[in-house]
Amino acid sequence: MRNTEEAEGFEGEASNTSMISGASSPYQPTTEPVHSRNVLGQIRCDMEYLKSVFGMLKAIEVVLSLIGFICIETIMLCLPCGGVYFFEFVSCSGFVVTGVLLIIFCLNLHTKVPHVNWNLTDLVNTAASTFFFFLASVVLASLNHKTGAEIAAVIFGFLVTCVYGLNTFLAVRRWRLGDGGQGAVQTSEYQRARTASRGEMEARPDLA
Template identity: 80%
Template sequence: MRTTEESEGFDGEASNTSMISGANSPYQPTTEPVHARNVLGGLRCDMEYLKSYFGILKVVEVLLSFIAFICIETIMMCSPCGGVYFFEFVSCSAFVVTGVLLFIFCLNLHTKVPHINWSLTDLVNTAASTLFFFLSSLVLACINHSKGAEIAALIFGFLVTGVYGVNTFLAVRRWRRGSGCQAPQASDYIRARTASRGEMEARAELA
């Protein structure tokens, strides 16, 4: 007959054994989800993109748009103010949109959303920025009062227009190359489907 001390001893040994086996078990809970680690580890700056023509142009566009926006913001009095407000809106919008695209391309976030045609998105942004920067700079040139801030904004406006124009030209070439590469792939797929369908019909007739 076991005594109370013996039973307590066995219970203590059992609890210690379970604790040791639990500590040595490979199935330990973790406080950091594996998915979170993969997401955070996958965000890396693509230095190759920053060294490419498109990366350099994007950085220059963001800087020039920001400088042009700062210059137009320093104008305290204007008459008429429509051209100033238009230039302010264009420079701010170009800075934000181009900055977001630069951020997406640098971190390769566009690869996470493959169903969006990013080449066409970049082309539309650069073409629209070129057009609106040219129009806003032209309007500002017609109504400026030879003030230092207006002249500085005008200079940077035409500079960033030229940079956006070069980017638009390169984006059009890239988009055409991409469209040309996708067309043969689609035609090859159609031919393969037609050939496989013909083979299946021939086998059905032989059977």
Template identity: 70%
Template sequence: MRDNEDREGFDGEASNTSMISGASSPYQPTTEPVIQRHGLGGMRWDTDYLKSNFGILKIVQVVLALVAFICIETIMECSPCGGLYFFEFVSCSAFVITGVLLLVFSLNLHTKVPQINWSLTDLVNTGVSTTFFFLASIMLAALNHRTGAEVTAVVFGFLVTTVYAFNTFLAVKKWWQSDQRPTTVQTSEYTRARTESRGEVEPRSEIQRLEA
């Protein structure tokens, strides 16, 4: 009987000891969820930006500029070629610059370089692209030879001009709102300070009247 009691006591002590050692062990299994990171080198796709108006407009701009560039590249003969070469330069430049900005914003790379005003950079790019695409489309429409590739390039040129113009409008609106916001905050703080100072001055004047 005693042997059984000793064994039971020993088993109980062993189980208690294992529970204590398990509780104090630094190698306990954790129940915290494992967060999976998407991207390389800390970069991740910003799906919110890609779903926003600016993200969608940038994707459309890149696609339309690429299609216009491909159409103009299929033309083998031209005379005169000034309008064709200008349209080719504009479509290629817009595709590359807008594509780079799309990657910068969608990967949140602009947060790593805060020294650059990215909102103003986007505004300048959309405004310049709108102007040059509009001029290039007019020149190509006036100097084309009625071929299918040229007509298609002109159509896509005016389409991408419209998209860039709408993006410019939204960028100007966003820049204007961000520029007016600090002024509004400063005005509200100034008004509150004036109100507080008046609240401190009025009791003092009443005290002076009572003393007089």
């Protein structure tokens, strides 16, 4: 009989200990689980940007840079090859960097990072690309061997230089007219998102 009472006592103590440890456990959830947000669902292609002047200029720059890179890659023999290698590097870099910026603006990814001055970033890229494409085209034109691939690369190099130059002019004018407009809009959206998130956290009741 005593053994039965002792067993029941042990079971009660174990149950009470489990309840106390469970209540005081630091791993016990005290808030409701946060539902994962569908970030991919918020990404959409902005066709209005592609139809804008800056969007069309970037698309033309990407295409011309790619064509110039393909032309320079078809050259099998060169001596000296410094102009060919330099033009190859500039055309590949212009294609990659401008292509990435085009994707960022088309998918509105720049609104997710409001602390970056995207207008100034675009201006620096277009200005640097204008300078390096012009320099690479001049060097290639002075060192080429009159082959069809080199002549085509030089032509496309000067064409993309003109497009980059026009883009730089428009980017400088946009930056002078009001660079803070886009930054203010992005910062406002960021603050609105933080306020909404804070309101959701405050509305959730704490579990006792």
